[in-house]
Amino acid sequence: MKDSPEYLAKKAFFDKVLTIYGRNAVLEALEDQNITIHKLHLSKSNKDAPVLEQMKHLAKKRNIEVKYHDKASLSRISKNAKQDQGVALDIVLEHFGDEESFISKNINYRIIALDGVTNPQNLGMIIRSCAAGNIDAILLPTKGAAQISPLVIKASAGTLFKMPIIKTSDLKQTLRRFKEEGAALYTLSSHARKSYKEEHYSDKSVFVLGNESEGVSPAIEALCNASVAIPMQRGVESLNVAVTASLLAFL
Amino acid sequence: MKDSPEYLAKKAFFDKVLTIYGRNAVLEALEDQNITIHKLHLSKSNKDAPVLEQMKHLAKKRNIEVKYHDKASLSRISKNAKQDQGVALDIVLEHFGDEESFISKNINYRIIALDGVTNPQNLGMIIRSCAAGNIDAILLPTKGAAQISPLVIKASAGTLFKMPIIKTSDLKQTLRRFKEEGAALYTLSSHARKSYKEEHYSDKSVFVLGNESEGVSPAIEALCNASVAIPMQRGVESLNVAVTASLLAFL
Structure with missing residues (x-):
């Protein structure tokens, strides 16, 4: 169904999705109301930290889905295991x-x-x-x-x-x-x-x-x-x- | 003699001198005929290396004075012990x-x-x-x-x-x-x-x-x-x- 309307709509949506990573970058994006956010990804291996609580709090407030992954899956999402710091965020670039x-x-x-x-x-x-x-x-x-x-x-x-x-x-x-x-x-x-x-x-x-x-x-x-x-x-x-x-x- | 002609001439000269460091930067400057060079400084602690030979060769060819220092003195000249790699170069910025x-x-x-x-x-x-x-x-x-x-x-x-x-x-x-x-x-x-x-x-x-x-x-x-x-x-x-x-x- 490579050209079904559903497929094309989905493709058009995912063409606009950008996954960013790293705690500072993710937190800043969550704090910016101008940025449309699709999903927050967290590694189950993350130790408790105030910055992670803040992310979860912002996600809840903004009604953003939070998904938990094992470390390897999170790396596949961030595509940057070395720098993702256990967090990734799918943002939607409307433009x-x-x-x-x-x-x-x-x-x-x-x-x-x-x-x-x-x-x-x-x-x-x-x-x-x-x-x-x-x-x-x-x-x-x-x-x-x-x-x-x-x-x-x-x-x-x-x-x-x-x-x-x-x-x-x-x-x-x-x-x-x-x-x-x-x-x-x-x-x-x-x-x-x-x-x-x-x-x-x-x-x-x-x-x-x-x-x-x-x-x-x-x-x-x-x-x-x-x-x-x-x-x-x-x-x-x-x-x-x-x-x-x-x-x-x-x- | 803070305003003797000799003092002022010397000050005007040293206002134009910039000390750069690091083997790549120094070699590039030595190779660039457009750059006026005052002195090449080398640390006595440097191990033999082709790049150092090349520097000495260029200095000789361009009639540039080479001075050897112990490691601590070289650091005082480069003002950057961590990155000087045992070499520093006084260049004259005519402009x-x-x-x-x-x-x-x-x-x-x-x-x-x-x-x-x-x-x-x-x-x-x-x-x-x-x-x-x-x-x-x-x-x-x-x-x-x-x-x-x-x-x-x-x-x-x-x-x-x-x-x-x-x-x-x-x-x-x-x-x-x-x-x-x-x-x-x-x-x-x-x-x-x-x-x-x-x-x-x-x-x-x-x-x-x-x-x-x-x-x-x-x-x-x-x-x-x-x-x-x-x-x-x-x-x-x-x-x-x-x-x-x-x-x-x-x-």
Whole structure:
């Protein structure tokens, strides 16, 4: 029943679920009324601690289901046995979705697509700047790139919960889909003739930013329609990727 | 002889000297012909290692003095016994100086002043963006703030060696000096009426950015002439300080 309405609804729901872990991160999320929470997972091996009581209290108050697991199962849920500290939390990211649901809801848009950004601090800063600036969504590959984690949430200063994020398991295919849909894809290049401030961008624009040291991968670059430059002084060759995203977000 | 010409010349020289440590950082600096180097310090307790041979070879080639110390003296030089790995290097930052030498050489300018930025990653990114953008100097307090360290050099992607930095032991007094000199001091505030893009800035402008969580300290804020806002979407309240510096550097 891979395309029954039930299956698709379930898939759409679980696409939005993110499991975070670690006592501080979980407690902060439970305390934040803006975050929709699905389930709290606790390890049966946890020793009594005030912070766990607080979590249970908040879960009860917010009517959130609490599940108890043996240590091994909890690790499978958190996917990070070393750092989960016996707690995990399924949060629902209302603004997460796939490209089709984004396209169905947006006529004109400016998207930042990340091709292999691996540093969680950078990803968090990019989310924060895009949320504050004029970017409608971040296109985030689920492979070969930093994933949403407590570190990213922290670096995003909580803005992750406000920012539309399109997840893709195939960046190339998703960028192609946007192109078919009429979007123009832009990369940044120091060799580009036009400055990023001078370019007349399409009403449907996707800016593709690359990995911290390698830049945009050749296969993705080949898809792009145009490139723009950020003019730099003193022979500086590049900016931090989060800074580049911020300059585009505040164009 | 606190103000003899010899004393002052010596002080001006040592104001520009920065001691870095750690084998990777030291080797990278020795390899970089753009960096002026004063002295290489090695601990007598170091065991033979190819990387040390390479350092000595580079020092000889570049005609740099090598000094050997016992372990305790080397730690006093590096000021970081835990991380120095038995090596330290005095580098000369030609672009470092005090406010008087900056004022004597610049008529119009845009300065970023940092009031208590404590995160070395942020400081490095700020240096990188200011070096690439339209900022003439960074005003950096020597107390209560991140100091230049190997981590900062790394986060600056080597641009530290290109960027004029004015060091001050008293930020308030130095900002007063700039004000007397005719500069306008700006802070950022979400309550400001004017957007940072609309403001007509003075030909001599100093932008004061505050600590990551506390912002600009009240005593410094009271000195400022005007404040400008970066308009933000989705109820986001603030940006990363390095992002803010970058937006100003690329105004």
